Amino acid sequence: MAAVTGQTVLVLGGGVGGVAAANRLRRGLDRRHKVVLVNRDPDFTFAASYLWVMSGRRRAAQLTRPLPKLGRRGIEVVIGQVPHIDPATRTVTVDGRELNADHLVVALGADYATGRVPGLARAHLRDPVRRADPRRGPGPDRVWPGRGRHGRSAV
16 A cells, blocks of 8 residues: 655645634644745734734734744745746746645735825835834824824724
């Protein structure tokens, strides 16, 4: 009887969905199977907590974790851009390197279409943690708790 070889699962995207999927797969699959998470940034940021930064209950650094630490759980992490996905061959191009998988999980999330909403590109909303950093203080487009109407934050 031939030995059963492991399979590779590529999880594309290191946001909430991708990290949750990779963790769940790693816990549920036998160790002979490989779980690889691919993300363009080396850090995971829990975006749902930006409100805590704006209200001063957390610092921006408290919402961020380095994705390579998932290696301790048996999840391989590859950092790079994914310009091409071939679902037919289950091949993904990451910074010019081809990765092959037996299974693909695509959890790339969403990106802002700042040009489609008048004024959004000027508002610099692409980096909410930086804009919500209380060390920068209030500015013409930022109002911190207690300074806005009814004590609400406005960014």
